[in-house]
Amino acid sequence: MIPIASPSIGEEEIKVVKEVLSSGMLAQGEKVREFENNFANYIGTKYAVATSSGTSALHLALLSLGIGPKDEVITTPFSFISTANSILFCGAKPIFADIDPKTFNISPEEIKKKITSKTKAIIPVHLYGQPAEMDEIMGIAEENGLKVLEDSAQAHGAEYKGKKVGSIGDCSAFSFYATKNMVTGEGGMVTTNNKKIAEKIKKLRDHGRTKNYEHDELGFNLRMTDIQAAIGIEQLRKLDEFNKKRRKNAEFLTKNLDGLVKTPFISKGVKHVFHQYTIKTKNRNKLLKKLHKNKIGAKVYYSKPIHKQPLYKKMGYNDNLPVSETISKKVLSLPVHPKLKKHDLEKIVKTIGGQL
Ligand SMILES: Cc1ncc(COP(=O)(O)O)c(C=O)c1O
Numbered sequence: 001m002i003p004i005a006s007p008s009i010g011e012e013e014i015k016v017v018k019e020v021l022s023s024g025m026l027a028q029g030e031k032v033r034e035f036e037n038n039f040a041n042y043i044g045t046k047y048a049v050a051t052s053s054g055t056s057a058l059h060l061a062l063l064s065l066g067i068g069p070k071d072e073v074i075t076t077p078f079s080f081i082s083t084a085n086s087i088l089f090c091g092a093k094p095i096f097a098d099i100d101p102k103t104f105n106i107s108p109e110e111i112k113k114k115i116t117s118k119t120k121a122i123i124p125v126h127l128y129g130q131p132a133e134m135d136e137i138m139g140i141a142e143e144n145g146l147k148v149l150e151d152s153a154q155a156h157g158a159e160y161k162g163k164k165v166g167s168i169g170d171c172s173a174f175s176f177y178a179t180k181n182m183v184t185g186e187g188g189m190v191t192t193n194n195k196k197i198a199e200k201i202k203k204l205r206d207h208g209r210t211k212n213y214e215h216d217e218l219g220f221n222l223r224m225t226d227i228q229a230a231i232g233i234e235q236l237r238k239l240d241e242f243n244k245k246r247r248k249n250a251e252f253l254t255k256n257l258d259g260l261v262k263t264p265f266i267s268k269g270v271k272h273v274f275h276q277y278t279i280k281t282k283n284r285n286k287l288l289k290k291l292h293k294n295k296i297g298a299k300v301y302y303s304k305p306i307h308k309q310p311l312y313k314k315m316g317y318n319d320n321l322p323v324s325e326t327i328s329k330k331v332l333s334l335p336v337h338p339k340l341k342k343h344d345l346e347k348i349v350k351t352i353g354g355q356l
Helices: 011-023 030-043 054-064 082-089 108-114 134-144 195-204 226-257 284-293 310-314 322-330 342-352
Strands: 047-051 072-075 093-096 119-123 147-151 171-175 188-192 209-211 277-280 331-334
Touching: 011 226, 030 047, 030 188, 030 226, 047 054, 047 195, 047 226, 054 082, 054 147, 054 171, 054 188, 054 195, 072 082, 082 093, 082 119, 108 134, 119 134, 134 147, 188 195, 226 277, 226 342, 284 331, 284 342, 322 331
Parallel strands: 072 093, 072 119, 119 147, 147 171
Antiparallel strands: 047 188, 171 188, 277 331
16 A cells, blocks of 8 residues: 555654653653754744644644634634634634635635634644745734734645745644654644743643742643654654655656646745645546555545534534535545655556556
8 A cells, every 4th residue: 555644754763762761751851842942943933832732732822822712713614623623722713714726725815804803813724735825814914913823734844935834923833743744643833933922832731830830820731742852853854855755756746647637736936845745636536446446545635624524513604615615525635755656656647547
């Protein structure tokens, strides 16, 4: 089977995990601080705060922006459910704005239509590794006094007009889940240039602790461990190399599949890091069956937009978001990860009907 995702773990990660295990410090310690410093340097922000997952990074980021009950937060319905659920965790209401059919990212024009007096923030998602339209989104936020939280869970190292994603909004959340462009197993990070946001998240991830066993607000245990951080430090060193391979694999697929299926559109001025290589095809089920029969692990992200999920339907959502609803029936992601060999890529192309 050619898997849709496969973490690239080398001797380096194994060595540092052994070192941490022998050190006696298994919880949040020096390695977490080192990973945070290195990640902030890489993204180009003053601060980075590590958390237990991408979901907890989103949750704590929203709390640090002051989002709470009665607030509305605008986001995309075409993402992993975590993006919208993090808004619910704060007691606030997710408001869905439809997407652009070419980039699959939230449409700035649709955001404008959804702003009310209750809107407090926007969460654009850099879906599949392609940056959202950040200039337009930051402009809308500024005009309307809104905060922007970038969901960069799928876009480590992606760039928008020369800036790394995660350095543009008020803050940004990353995930290091096992399938991501860099991994720690489970894990997350918030990046920001705002000291208050960084300090608030550090406190909230640690039971609202001010000093030794003194707590002045209700927090959580959403910390990262030194074991995860040690893996993250090594993965970050390799991230540019991983992304280079993903981009090269994507280039090969596009060169050989263009015309047969709708290959990924790349916006002007962005560096797409291909967390997913996602095509559009009318005969999705037929193609999916053929790929699986040939042991190619193609997958659909996401077959149901968030507002159509049973949880959201139960809450009374019945939005009409035609682009997301149509796109969710057409998209299909093909393996693009850095461990693919030339013969794997050739097999994918041939199975879809490409000539090499
Ligand atoms: C767009 C997006 N947002 C948020 C998350 C949540 O991250 P995690 O699984 O680390 O909680 C993920 C990944 O799973 C994601 O793809």
